[in-house]
Amino acid sequence: MAEKYLTRSFDPAGPRSFKTYADTGGYSGARKALAEMTPAMVMGEVKAAHLRGRGGAGFPAGLKWGFIPQASPAPKYLCVNADEGEPGTFKDRYILAHDPHLLLEGVVIVSYAVGIHKAYVYVRGEYEELARRLEEAISEAVSQGALGENIFGSGFSLNVLVHRGAGAYICGEETALLESLEGYRGQPRLKPPFPASVGLFGNSTVINNVETLANLPGIILHGADWFLGLGKPKDGGTRLYSVSGSVVKPGVYELPTGTSLREIIFTHAGGLAPGRTLKAVIPGGLSSAILLPGEIDVAMDCDSLAAAGSMIGSAGIIVIDDGVSMKTVLDRVTKFYAHESCGQCTPCRVGTSWIRRIVRRMNGGGRRADDLDRIARLAEAMKGRTFCPFGDAAALPVLALIGKFRTELEG
Amino acid sequence: MTTGFSEGLRARIDNIFARYPNRRSALLPVLHLVQRERGFIGPDDEILVAGLCGLRPVEVREVLTFYTMFRREPAGRRLLQVCTNLSCAIRGGGRILDHLRRTLGLEPGQTTPDGRFTLVEVECLGACDKGPCLMVGEKLHEGLTLEAVDKLLRESG
Numbered sequence: 001m002a003e004k005y006l007t008r009s010f011d012p013a014g015p016r017s018f019k020t021y022a023d024t025g026g027y028s029g030a031r032k033a034l035a036e037m038t039p040a041m042v043m044g045e046v047k048a049a050h051l052r053g054r055g056g057a058g059f060p061a062g063l064k065w066g067f068i069p070q071a072s073p074a075p076k077y078l079c080v081n082a083d084e085g086e087p088g089t090f091k092d093r094y095i096l097a098h099d100p101h102l103l104l105e106g107v108v109i110v111s112y113a114v115g116i117h118k119a120y121v122y123v124r125g126e127y128e129e130l131a132r133r134l135e136e137a138i139s140e141a142v143s144q145g146a147l148g149e150n151i152f153g154s155g156f157s158l159n160v161l162v163h164r165g166a167g168a169y170i171c172g173e174e175t176a177l178l179e180s181l182e183g184y185r186g187q188p189r190l191k192p193p194f195p196a197s198v199g200l201f202g203n204s205t206v207i208n209n210v211e212t213l214a215n216l217p218g219i220i221l222h223g224a225d226w227f228l229g230l231g232k233p234k235d236g237g238t239r240l241y242s243v244s245g246s247v248v249k250p251g252v253y254e255l256p257t258g259t260s261l262r263e264i265i266f267t268h269a270g271g272l273a274p275g276r277t278l279k280a281v282i283p284g285g286l287s288s289a290i291l292l293p294g295e296i297d298v299a300m301d302c303d304s305l306a307a308a309g310s311m312i313g314s315a316g317i318i319v320i321d322d323g324v325s326m327k328t329v330l331d332r333v334t335k336f337y338a339h340e341s342c343g344q345c346t347p348c349r350v351g352t353s354w355i356r357r358i359v360r361r362m363n364g365g366g367r368r369a370d371d372l373d374r375i376a377r378l379a380e381a382m383k384g385r386t387f388c389p390f391g392d393a394a395a396l397p398v399l400a401l402i403g404k405f406r407t408e409l410e411g
Numbered sequence: 412m413t414t415g416f417s418e419g420l421r422a423r424i425d426n427i428f429a430r431y432p433n434r435r436s437a438l439l440p441v442l443h444l445v446q447r448e449r450g451f452i453g454p455d456d457e458i459l460v461a462g463l464c465g466l467r468p469v470e471v472r473e474v475l476t477f478y479t480m481f482r483r484e485p486a487g488r489r490l491l492q493v494c495t496n497l498s499c500a501i502r503g504g505g506r507i508l509d510h511l512r513r514t515l516g517l518e519p520g521q522t523t524p525d526g527r528f529t530l531v532e533v534e535c536l537g538a539c540d541k542g543p544c545l546m547v548g549e550k551l552h553e554g555l556t557l558e559a560v561d562k563l564l565r566e567s568g
Contacts, residue, residue, distance in 0.1 A: 084537050086535075087496045087497055087534065087535035089535075092537075093537045093538070124537070125478070126533075126536055126537070129550075163440065164439065164443060166439055166443065166478035167479035167480035167533075168477060168478050180439065182435060182436050183436045183439065183464070183474065184474060185473060242539065242540065243540070244498035244540050244542065245502070250498075251540045252540070286497060316539070318497055328500065329497065336534060339534065340534065
């Protein structure tokens with residue numbers, strides 16, 4: 001069954017208005033939650049749906065909400081992570097550009113379930129136009145009673161505000177996002193405490209990715225069983241796969257969780273251009289370990305990719321053909337992480353820039369015999385030794401490149 | 412010399428303050444506004460923003476130097492931001508950057524002597540399916556060819 005939910009009515013001409021969204025059943029999930037369900041029922045339904053986070057970590061959304069202490073009278077916050085920065089990922093851009101009300105309906109649902117009355121949408125700085133459109137969509141929703149005071153006459157109120165970043169990949173990491181929202185440099189916090197207990201302004205905070213929240217209206221309207229039926233038993237629903245690089249039809253494809261990587265590339269994205277052959281695939285954004293052509297019969301879900309030694313991450317699939325040098329790939333990957341390291345933890349700050357210097361020297365013709373081993377040692381030294389997952393994200397793709405393409409990189 | 416912010420800008424900054432429980436949280440949006448009005452954020456602006464947000468100037472500087480979109484010097488009238496990350500590189504992002512380098516006689520980070528263009532190399536812009544891509548000011552241009560870039564240059568600035 002190739003049922004589409006998230007993209008079923010993406011309007012290529014521009015964002016759907018409140019009216020077109022509502023006329024095609026939009027906001028009926030939020031209405032149902034507010035009118036017929038208790039917050040606990042909403043949370044239970046999402047837990048049962050095994051909705052796993054679409055931002056990169058793949059953490060079950062319902063479980064995450066469950067960590068918020070319910071008894072506390074202190075305010076709770078929602079932060080929507082729209083800081084889409086993982087290279088090769090552009091699905092949240094599609095949601096914001098085509099169907100902002102789908103996101104806003106999800107925001108209402110999670111806020112009701114957790115008891116939140118104030119939400120910030122952290123939009124990456126470069127998405128300025130999308131941030132403006134989202135603000136327009138919010139105003140529309142407020143004027144139609146779908147946001148603001150007394151939503152759909154339920155007595156539940158929610159204020160949603162847009163906050164723009166200013167160009168820093170690290171702010172997609174949830175605690176760096178909080179720091180940035182509070183007006184500081186985007187340097188991740190040491191966990192624990194987790195944001196569920198000490199988050200924005202010191203209060204309990206839920207942080208969810210745009211695509212994760214866009215799944216909520218469907219789960220509430222059609223139920224957890226419907227959602228599970230779309231995907232895998234422990235990883236429900238469809239996913240938005242961003243496909244780029246050497247394919248005939250790059251784009252966002254909504255397909256069941258667990259669709260094979262080969263099928264996505266060759267059946268949906270049109271395969272490679274005539275005369276080109278597949279050399280490698282990065283399956284889950286730049287931070288995921290690269291796969292060889294013999295490894296692409298893997299199901300695109302959290303657990304299967306982990307078992308294959310990589311990760312689904314943001315499901316940003318970058319296809320690499322035989323005309324692309326792996327030296328270029330190593331160069332690009334190491335340049336990115338050296339540029340984006342926030343500089344807080346020594347292993348990452350020193351490791352990424354040291355690796356970068358070695359790669360520059362190698363590509364400039366000054367290669368030494370032990371360069372790749374030295375890079376691998378530096379990468380190993382970053383793994384698990386930083387506040388946030390950036391250290392691993394910088395290390396794993398480099399180690400995979402060296403492991404799988406050593407001969408070419410040494411040539 | 413510190414000249415102060417215009418009445419209009421002050422009013423917009425006050426609107427932003429109303430959105431947060433404290434003034435520090437408004438720092439990024441305030442810096443965006445100031446940069447939009449002034450073109451960049453100079454030392455005087457840092458002091459003014461610090462005063463409004465209840466911070467020391469150094470606290471403003473440490474934030475604005477962290478984020479790549481904030482400029483501490485004037486840029487050209489058209490800021491050209493070329494993505495050269497992997498997906499765009501596979502589709503020719505490097506050729507676009509080289510072409511702009513040659514045509515404008517600039518290295519990334521530099522501005523043409525006539526003040527028309529500033530060239531910048533950026534990380535992923537989230538438009539990988541339509542690469543190579545380039546932002547001119549706020550506007551994203553996708554699926555670029557060298558001819559399309561030449562046309563953009565002629566029509567800009």
